[in-house]
Amino acid sequence: MGFGPFFFGRNKYMLNKRADKLELLRIAEAVALEKSIDKELIITSMETGIAKAAKSKFGQENEIKVLINRENGDIELFRKLIISENPENANTEIKLEDAISLNEYNKDKKIGDEVLEPLPSFDFGRIAAQTAKQVISTNVREAERERQYNDFIEKKDTILSGIVKRLEFGNVIVDLGRTESIIQKNEMIPRENIKAGDRVKAYCYDVRRETRGQQIFLSRAHPKFMEKLFVQEVPEIYDGLIEIKSSSRDPGSRAKICVQAVDTSLDPVGACVGMRGSRVQAVVNELQGEKIDIVNWSEDPAILVSNALSPAEVQRVNVDLDRKKLDVILTEENLSKAIGRRGQNVRLATKLLNYEINIMTDQEDSERRQQEFKEKTENFVKNLELDETLGQLLVAEGFSTIDDIKDSNKEDLMKIEGIEEDTAKALIERAKEFYEKDQEDISQRIKDLGLEETLISLNGLTPGMLVTLGEQKILTLEDFADLASDELTGGYDVVKGERVKIQGYLEDFALSKEEADELIMSARNIIYKD
Numbered sequence: 123m124g125f126g127p128f129f130f131g132r133n134k135y136m137l138n139k140r141a142d143k144l145e146l147l148r149i150a151e152a153v154a155l156e157k158s159i160d161k162e163l164i165i166t167s168m169e170t171g172i173a174k175a176a177k178s179k180f181g182q183e184n185e186i187k188v189l190i191n192r193e194n195g196d197i198e199l200f201r202k203l204i205i206s207e208n209p210e211n212a213n214t215e216i217k218l219e220d221a222i223s224l225n226e227y228n229k230d231k232k233i234g235d236e237v238l239e240p241l242p243s244f245d246f247g248r249i250a251a252q253t254a255k256q257v258i259s260t261n262v263r264e265a266e267r268e269r270q271y272n273d274f275i276e277k278k279d280t281i282l283s284g285i286v287k288r289l290e291f292g293n294v295i296v297d298l299g300r301t302e303s304i305i306q307k308n309e310m311i312p313r314e315n316i317k318a319g320d321r322v323k324a325y326c327y328d329v330r331r332e333t334r335g336q337q338i339f340l341s342r343a344h345p346k347f348m349e350k351l352f353v354q355e356v357p358e359i360y361d362g363l364i365e366i367k368s369s370s371r372d373p374g375s376r377a378k379i380c381v382q383a384v385d386t387s388l389d390p391v392g393a394c395v396g397m398r399g400s401r402v403q404a405v406v407n408e409l410q411g412e413k414i415d416i417v418n419w420s421e422d423p424a425i426l427v428s429n430a431l432s433p434a435e436v437q438r439v440n441v442d443l444d445r446k447k448l449d450v451i452l453t454e455e456n457l458s459k460a461i462g463r464r465g466q467n468v469r470l471a472t473k474l475l476n477y478e479i480n481i482m483t484d485q486e487d488s489e490r491r492q493q494e495f496k497e498k499t500e501n502f503v504k505n506l507e508l509d510e511t512l513g514q515l516l517v518a519e520g521f522s523t524i525d526d527i528k529d530s531n532k533e534d535l536m537k538i539e540g541i542e543e544d545t546a547k548a549l550i551e552r553a554k555e556f557y558e559k560d561q562e563d564i565s566q567r568i569k570d571l572g573l574e575e576t577l578i579s580l581n582g583l584t585p586g587m588l589v590t591l592g593e594q595k596i597l598t599l600e601d602f603a604d605l606a607s608d609e610l611t612g613g614y615d616v617v618k619g620e621r622v623k624i625q626g627y628l629e630d631f632a633l634s635k636e637e638a639d640e641l642i643m644s645a646r647n648i649i650y651k652d
Contacts, residue, residue: 147195159265165190167261172197180241183213187238200238207233270301274338275329281350282340286320296322296340303338311342311410312374323408325350343373348414351405352379358393367419370473376462377412378430378470382419391416415470423448423477430471434460437484445632447478451487478611478635498522506552515540516549528553564589574598576648582641587628594627603645607638 150168154161169188176186176199185202201213209215221228221237228237284296284303292307294316305324316322324340325347331337341347349366358364363385371377381390394416395402402414420426424439427448434456440449452460460481461468472479482490495517502513505524519538521527527535527549535546564585568578571592576599578588596602611633612626628638 147192153262159262159269163265164262165192167265170261172199176241181213183211185214186241197243199241199243201241203237203239205231205233205235205237271329271331274301274326278326278329279346280326281323281347281354282326282338283321283323286316286318286322288318289316294322296324298338301338303340305340305342309339309341309343311412314342314374314410323351342409343371345369345371345377348377348379348405348409348412351408352394352401355401355404356394356396358388358390363388364390364393365419368474368476370470371412372466372470374410374412376415376466376470377409378415378417378474380417380419380426380430380474391418417474423475427471427475427477427479430474431460431467431479434467436460440487444634445478446476446634446636447480448475449480449482449487451482451484454483457481457483476635502527505556506549508549512540524553524556528557561585568592572597577602577645580641580645580648582637582644584631587631587633590627590630596627599645599649603642603649605642607635607642610638610641611635 147165150161150164154164169190172188173186176188177184180186180201187200187202189198189200190196191198203216203221204214205218205221206215207217209217216224216237216239218231218233221231224237224239231237282296282298282303284298287295287297287302289295292310294305294310296303296305303324303326305322309324310316322342324342325344326338327341327344327346328339329337330339346369348371349369352366353359356364359366359381363383365382365384367380367382369377369379379394381394383390383393393401402416406412406414415430415432417426417429417432420429423441423443427439427450428436431450434452436456437451437453439451442448450460459467462470468479468481495514498517499510499513501524502508502516502521503510506513506527508516515538516527521530530550532543532546532550535541535549536543541549567589568585571589573588573592574597577583577591577597580599580602583591591597591602596605605627608624608626610626610628612624612629626633633641
């Protein structure tokens with residue numbers, strides 16, 4: 123509904139006494155109904171528009187106030203004036219005695235108070251009418267945008283359905299009825315054929331305020347899209363009897379979803395599959411044939427990773443809770459099943475569990491353990507000047523680093539067969555001496571490498587970490603902020619179909635992915651703040 127024919131036509135009413143004053147209120151009500159916004163806001167916008175137009179009649183230097191009677195449509199115009207002892211501007215100031223003469227109610231006013239001086243009604247000229255129309259239209263559009271934003275912000279994290287309106291540079295514009303949304307190219311399921319006029323479902327992952335109105339971002343590739351589809355298809359999930367713990371997707375190819383029954387009498391996997399696979403098949407069809415593995419949740423990471431790597435049969439799992447790492451040991455014939463085509467199965471399981479998963483055979487695990495044992499022993503023998511037998515004995519009893527010995531007490535060491543009190547004291551003393559010398563060497567090494575002070579002072583980086591970073595030519599806070607967490611912690615990648623270990627810069631320091639993310643974000647925040 124436009125405003126022109128109602129407010130500003132040649133023989134129509136704005137401040138014209140011949141027209142029905144109630145027409146103004148009827149227009150406000152009609153516009154409010156059509157735009158689904160508050161009628162009071164429409165009337166307030168009319169007051170603002172009329173006030174701006176009135177300035178062209180009475181002068182731009184005047185402060186005009188307009189009041190529209192909500193009952194009968196009467197319009198009153200006033201000029202705002204400030205009571206002043208010695209008025210300098212007649213358009214904005216007034217003496218106290220003059221204010222009282224305007225209205226007897228002003229007799230209680232004092233210097234600095236505001237009063238209203240009535241102004242006569244007037245007929246709009248073309249320019250004034252256009253000005254009022256523009257103000258009212260702008261305010262109504264802004265109110266409509268705000269209303270739409272508030273409507274859709276509540277629909278964030280839900281599935282929305284609409285008609286494909288058009289395709290723009292690979293992005294899909296979806297008509298949701300009262301507004302449009304966008305599915306960006308990278309949020310589409312690969313090789314999905316969508317045409318204008320198709321009805322689509324998608325997950326609303328973001329709603330933003332923009333200058334032109336709210337922007338609604340949808341996704342068909344987001345893991346949450348699959349989760350919400352299961353909520354729609356599985357009543358037990360909708361009713362809260364089964365929880366979705368996590369999910370991961372390789373859109374258009376394969377996905378995993380982890381579920382747990384709140385009611386222990388339920389089979390969560392069976393409920394999600396449905397009779398003859400009907401429930402999971404409905405989700406698969408919406409995801410364009412994406413294969414979905416439904417995984418039974420467990421609090422035990424070893425059991426959970428065994429479920430997640432199905433159909434591979436796992437022999438055993440070594441769990442490192444501090445570093446959030448899992449070493450999964452299995453037979454040679456199960457290795458390819460666990461890794462999956464191009465590493466897909468283990469990659470999805472890693473995202474599902476939020477653990478680093480190392481897949482290895484029993485032989486590889488044995489070789490790794492032997493190598494670690496040898497390296498730890500050599501460290502003790504070389505740096506603490508021990509014989510090999512004593513070094514091996516310490517490693518076998520769980521001492522992995524010189525710090526472990528430095529921080530222990532003689533009673534702990536004396537529990538080891540063959541270690542007397544004098545030997546225990548000597549071991550601790552040597553460990554402390556080595557630590558002090560090592561710290562001095564590290565401090566000098568940091569200086570020699572030329573690391574900037576801003577990087578050295580970054581909270582969370584140890585001297586050893588700084589040396590390692592310096593050796594990799596990461597010398598400034600900006601260098602560090604440009605890194606990704608995987609570059610610090612390491613991981614696995616698939617190269618030409620082979621799963622390849624990628625060494626992280628700080629992998630030897632037992633840094634978790636979350637800790638790496640926090641360090642990098644801290645560096646970025648400092649740079650951004652500066």
